[in-house]
Amino acid sequence: MRIPILKLHDYLLISIQVELDDQTAIQFQQDLLEKIHETGVKGVVIDLTSVDMIDSYIAKILSDVVRMSSLLGAKVVLTGIRPAVAITLIDLGITLKDVPTALDLEKGLEKLQQELEG
Known part of the structure; x- marks a missing residue:
């Protein structure tokens, strides 16, 4: 299963609406990094509103995605983190x-715009 990645101006928007298993998370990581590289976007918003729980592997993938995106020149804003996800992290x-x-x-889009404007 693939997570849709939408381009809006100079940003990528991702709303994770599926339960994340290991394979989906790895595919998401690859897809996102390729999309950042192809489009040259400067910002990414990852919405986790529908994610109820994560395990240690998914948490590591999420952390890696943020760092890898930064290496490619894209600032990441996370939105909709639920209490259980925050506790797990x-x-x-x-x-x-x-x-x-x-x-x-x-609010994530507003925050990203502020971050990119300095």
Whole structure:
């Protein structure tokens, strides 16, 4: 299963609407990095509103996606993180301290615009 990646101006928008298993997460990582490389976008918003829980492997993939996107020149904003997901990330020691977050997709786009404007 593939997660849709939409391009809007200079941004990529991803709303994860499926349960993430290992294969879907790996495919998402590859698809996103290829799309950043192809389009040269400067920002990515990943909406996790529909993600109820994550395991340690998915959490690592998510963390890696953020760092890899940065290496390709794209700033990532995470939106819609649920309490259980936040708890899992902290319990696993995955820090996303330099990653902006927002409550929803609209606020995430605003945050991304602010981040890119300096």
